[in-house]
Amino acid sequence: xxxxxxxxxxxxxxxxxxxxxxxxxxxxxxxxxxxxxxxxxxxxxxxxxxxxxxxxxxxxxxxxxxxxxxxxxxxxxxxxxxxxxxxxxxxxxxxxxxxxxxxxxxxxxxxxxxxxxxxxxxxxxxxxxxxxxx
Numbered sequence: 001x002x003x004x005x006x007x008x009x010x011x012x013x014x015x016x017x018x019x020x021x022x023x024x025x026x027x028x029x030x031x032x033x034x035x036x037x038x039x040x041x042x043x044x045x046x047x048x049x050x051x052x053x054x055x056x057x058x059x060x061x062x063x064x065x066x067x068x069x070x071x072x073x074x075x076x077x078x079x080x081x082x083x084x085x086x087x088x089x090x091x092x093x094x095x096x097x098x099x100x101x102x103x104x105x106x107x108x109x110x111x112x113x114x115x116x117x118x119x120x121x122x123x124x125x126x127x128x129x130x131x132x133x134x
């Protein structure tokens with residue numbers, strides 16, 4: 001966040017325009033598709049078979065999880081979870097970053113300056129057009 005603040009302050013000091021969008025994709029942890037993640041780990045990050053097997057074992061342990069919603073003394077029926085990583089886990093934020101890394105490249109290709117951390121994404125745009133020119 002300090003880099004974001006620093007870049008925006010530098011743009012303001014230079015008389016440039018800047019815009020900041022803060023996104024909190026809280027459902028991101030629930031949308032990690034294991035097949036896509038494992039393929040990305042193999043192809044994009046070129047992880048070896050031993051490491052891939054370790055991740056596959058970890059994700060396979062996640063596959064059988066079940067959940068329900070409780071409010072007061074009422075609860076919904078149990079539902080199986082087909083994808084996602086636990087938000088409070090040690091690996092959760094790392095897996096989200098690995099899963100969404102291509103989002104950063106896409107945003108940069110469109111002139112945005114992203115800063116990603118787990119399910120929080122900060123996007124900012126700096127314009128070299130001075131305020132007086134706008």
